[in-house]
Amino acid sequence: xKLESITKTFPGVLALDRxxxxxxxxxxxxxxxxxxxxxxxxxxxxxxxxxxxxGTIIIDGNELEIHNPRHAQELGIxxxxxxxxxxxxxxxxxxxxxxxxxLKKGPLRRIDKPRMNREARExxxxxxxxxxxxIIVRKLGIAQKQMVEIAKxxxxxxxxxxxxxxxxxxxxxxxxxxxxxxQRLKSEGVGVIYISHRLEEVFTIGNRITVLRNGxxxxxxxxxxxxxxxxxEMMVGRKIEETRLDTGRKIGPEILRVEELTGEKFHDVNLxxxxxxxxxxxxxxxxxxxxxxxxxxxxxxxKGGSVFLKGEGIRIKEPKHALARKIALxxxxxxxxxxxxxxxxxxxxxxxxxxxVSTAGILKKGKILKxxxxxxxxxxxxxxxxxxxxxxxSGGNQQKVIIARxxxxxCDVLLFDEPTRGIDVGAKQEVHxxxxxxxxxxxxxxxxxxxxxxxxKICDRTYVMHEGSISGEFDAEGLTSDMILNAxxxxxxxxxx
Amino acid sequence: xxNHEKKNISQAIGNFFLTIFKEQxxxxxxxxxxxxxxxxxxxxxxxRNLLNIFLQSSMIGITASGMTFVILMAEIDLSVxxxxxxxxxxxAKLQVMHGWTTMPAxxxxxxxxxxxxxxxxxxxxxxxxxxxxxxxxxxxxxRGFALIISEGxxxxxxxxxxxxxxxxxxxIFPFPAVLFLIIVIICWFFLSQxxxxxxxxxxxxxxxxxxxxxxPVDLYKIIVFGVCSAMAGLSGTILAGRVNSGQPIAGESxxxxxxxxxxxxxxxxxxxRGGVGKTLIGTLILGILRNGLxxxxxxxxxxxxFIGTLIIVTVVIDRVQHRKEA
Numbered sequence: 010x011k012l013e014s015i016t017k018t019f020p021g022v023l024a025l026d027r028x029x030x031x032x033x034x035x036x037x038x039x040x041x042x043x044x045x046x047x048x049x050x051x052x053x054x055x056x057x058x059x060x061x062x063x064g065t066i067i068i069d070g071n072e073l074e075i076h077n078p079r080h081a082q083e084l085g086i087x088x089x090x091x092x093x094x095x096x097x098x099x100x101x102x103x104x105x106x107x108x109x110x111x112l113k114k115g116p117l118r119r120i121d122k123p124r125m126n127r128e129a130r131e132x133x134x135x136x137x138x139x140x141x142x143x144i145i146v147r148k149l150g151i152a153q154k155q156m157v158e159i160a161k162x163x164x165x166x167x168x169x170x171x172x173x174x175x176x177x178x179x180x181x182x183x184x185x186x187x188x189x190x191x192q193r194l195k196s197e198g199v200g201v202i203y204i205s206h207r208l209e210e211v212f213t214i215g216n217r218i219t220v221l222r223n224g225x226x227x228x229x230x231x232x233x234x235x236x237x238x239x240x241x242e243m244m245v246g247r248k249i250e251e252t253r254l255d256t257g258r259k260i261g262p263e264i265l266r267v268e269e270l271t272g273e274k275f276h277d278v279n280l281x282x283x284x285x286x287x288x289x290x291x292x293x294x295x296x297x298x299x300x301x302x303x304x305x306x307x308x309x310x311x312k313g314g315s316v317f318l319k320g321e322g323i324r325i326k327e328p329k330h331a332l333a334r335k336i337a338l339x340x341x342x343x344x345x346x347x348x349x350x351x352x353x354x355x356x357x358x359x360x361x362x363x364x365x366v367s368t369a370g371i372l373k374k375g376k377i378l379k380x381x382x383x384x385x386x387x388x389x390x391x392x393x394x395x396x397x398x399x400x401x402x403s404g405g406n407q408q409k410v411i412i413a414r415x416x417x418x419x420c421d422v423l424l425f426d427e428p429t430r431g432i433d434v435g436a437k438q439e440v441h442x443x444x445x446x447x448x449x450x451x452x453x454x455x456x457x458x459x460x461x462x463x464x465x466k467i468c469d470r471t472y473v474m475h476e477g478s479i480s481g482e483f484d485a486e487g488l489t490s491d492m493i494l495n496a497x498x499x500x501x502x503x504x505x506x
Numbered sequence: 507x508x509n510h511e512k513k514n515i516s517q518a519i520g521n522f523f524l525t526i527f528k529e530q531x532x533x534x535x536x537x538x539x540x541x542x543x544x545x546x547x548x549x550x551x552x553x554r555n556l557l558n559i560f561l562q563s564s565m566i567g568i569t570a571s572g573m574t575f576v577i578l579m580a581e582i583d584l585s586v587x588x589x590x591x592x593x594x595x596x597x598a599k600l601q602v603m604h605g606w607t608t609m610p611a612x613x614x615x616x617x618x619x620x621x622x623x624x625x626x627x628x629x630x631x632x633x634x635x636x637x638x639x640x641x642x643x644x645x646x647x648x649r650g651f652a653l654i655i656s657e658g659x660x661x662x663x664x665x666x667x668x669x670x671x672x673x674x675x676x677x678i679f680p681f682p683a684v685l686f687l688i689i690v691i692i693c694w695f696f697l698s699q700x701x702x703x704x705x706x707x708x709x710x711x712x713x714x715x716x717x718x719x720x721x722p723v724d725l726y727k728i729i730v731f732g733v734c735s736a737m738a739g740l741s742g743t744i745l746a747g748r749v750n751s752g753q754p755i756a757g758e759s760x761x762x763x764x765x766x767x768x769x770x771x772x773x774x775x776x777x778x779r780g781g782v783g784k785t786l787i788g789t790l791i792l793g794i795l796r797n798g799l800x801x802x803x804x805x806x807x808x809x810x811x812f813i814g815t816l817i818i819v820t821v822v823i824d825r826v827q828h829r830k831e832a
Binding site for chain 1: 776828
């Protein structure tokens with residue numbers, strides 16, 4: 010397949026400017042770039058979701074137009090989207106064959122369930138995916154849903170498979186599974202287009218790498234010719250400092266202590282965070298990390314155990330109790346649990362501090378405006394104005410809006426759940442710097458992340474969880490990713506050797 | 507003034523008109539309808555007719571103001587028509603059968619209605635039953651009680667002060683219309699100037715995010731259902747005052763008219779966007795359409811078709827304009 014001079018404009022934005030891209034049989038071609046660089050737009054043009062304004066698409070030597078997603082499928086282009094398009098209350102098999110279910114003969118054209126389940130099982134087996142086709146999709150984990158999505162993409166014969174940030178929500182071993190699958194696809198001659206924010210992966214599976222920046226084609230390189238630093242420079246257009254910045258951070262007395270905390274998905278968790286300290290919480294997805302944060306914050310109920318703030322035992326049943334104690338949670342999914350997308354930036358920032366900017370329930374608009382503008386400036390939130398709806402901001406800026414909300418509420422115990430998921434390299438760096446600045450100003454930060462390099466870069470200390478309990482605690486000094494991984498898989502050092 | 511400032515100002519003016527066009531489509535529609543009706547019918551733009559429209563719209567408008575709170579929170583209240591009928595009957599019975607004076611009778615009625623709303627709110631917020639179901643149930647329950655209290659017959663014989671509620675005038679303005687405007691202003695104040703209002707918008711926009719931001723979601727929901735029912739109760743008593751009796755079968759079309767007013771005004775059924783000012787416009791559009799179509803001789807049967815179409819078209823326009831936000 011070959012794309013030449015693809016151009017696409019949205020009202021007021023040139024999303025793609027004469028972009029070239031080509032894909033050979035059996036290769037994995039990685040597409041990288043910051044958010045807004047045009048990766049998703051390009052993918053959507055290939056998969057038929059958008060129409061290009063100009064340029065040519067050539068598949069197997071024939072120049073053609075892709076009219077709609079269905080047409081793309083018929084051409085053998087399969088897409089695994091970042092956000093799943095699965096129907097939660099139907100079975101895996103029903104999802105795989107959605108709209109193309111095998112039918113029984115006869116006037117009613119009823120769905121042939123046994124045949125559908127059998128074919129789904131064959132398909133899953135051929136892809137070496139171990140999932141029961143009769144199970145309801147809602148009951149699957151994120152990684153399994155993704156596998157179903159891939160199986161769905163391959164239920165039609167495909168020559169090209171597009172992955173849009175497939176590993177964003179996966180744990181390291183799930184990623185390994187996925188990579189194995191991609192290798193298999195490659196060996197069968199399928200061309201793979203792979204979008205990612207994680208540069209480490211790029212070298213693991215990629216043959217070639219194309220970089221986009223601001224809708225423009227930057228360059229295509231062979232994976233063995235470039236380094237991470239080169240790629241970052243190409244993506245951002247400038248060099249980014251990738252060192253640990255720990256200058257002048259003082260770690261003070263203990264602020265938060267959790268003892269024997271037990272909830273639905275974890276038990277007897279002990280941990281503490283000190284003033285000015287960034288503490289990581291690593292582990293596989295499903296190991297209970299998120300639930301620990303949510304329970305400390307009062308979003309979920311604790312079944313047992315106690316939480317101490319500055320040595321004093323506190324009871325938190327509701328998020329508002331936590332906020333009253335200046336404890337804040339940056340949720341894992343900012344769109345679902347964090348932001349009121351249809352409301353403007355200012356309302357989102359001030360949401361948790363309404364008490365302090367109102368008398369007898371009546372808002373003081375002037376005071377609100379002053380505070381909001383102050384935080385927009387302080388956190389460098391890029392928005393056309395404080396009245397812009399949050400839905401129109403980029404992921405990194407949305408994340409900053411939530412952080413601004415907590416800072417505005419003067420929170421100093423900050424629980425961050427995947428703070429940099431789905432945001433681009435530049436914004437990631439900004440969020441990291443922001444976290445370090447907050448710690449420098451005396452905040453106590455507990456951060457959950459699936460990206461081990463991120464934890465190693467910013468944390469002073471890291472706890473690791475395995476199946477609902479703490480399986481390791483490491484200082485930043487001498488920490489390696491193997492140590493975290495082993496603890497996350499529940500292996501002791503001896504077993505690992 | 508330097509160039510930069512000039513540019514900013516012209517940009518601001520441009521933005522202003524753009525926002526008007528995008529956000530206030532309904533105002534433009536409103537303007538066109540008035541002009542169109544004015545041209546088509548000589549009677550339409552007379553003071554008498556306009557005041558009449560206002561009067562006829564005010565009862566639905568008061569209910570719709572309460573409904574705005576509910577819809578902004580992405581909930582729905584289908585029971586308002588029945589609650590209004592119940593309120594009319596209850597207030598009339600207290601006065602006619604038990605000799606209560608007007609003020610206490612109405613005050614108690616509104617308190618009872620508020621209580622009905624609170625009960626629905628508790629079931630919705632605390633037990634997690636969808637408001638569609640809860641209020642659909644209450645639609646029947648309240649109607650049942652209206653029939654029980656009145657034994658199926660209208661209760662007439664209201665005092666003059668009760669009638670004033672529906673028929674009185676302040677200067678040239680009908681009392682219900684004045685009350686409607688006052689209520690709109692109060693609702694506007696609560697929605698845009700208070701913590702409570704901010705809470706309602708954010709709950710409607712994202713309930714879970716609001717909870718995690720410390721907004722008392724359940725409490726606000728319960729209060730909002732109470733307020734909506736209380737408003738329905740108030741409009742029911744006004745209606746009773748207007749027709750000189752408490753009618754157990756009154757307000758059959760009240761539910762849909764109130765919801766339609768909110769939606770035509772441009773408040774999103776998905777919650778989080780809209781306001782009571784929009785509802786005021788929506789109510790008047792509905793009133794003007796009915797009145798104007800009457801004046802130019804369109805039968806009530808066709809009127810229904812027009813109004814139904816209008817509801818769908820407004821929502822379609824809203825969906826197109828705000829595709830990304832919902």
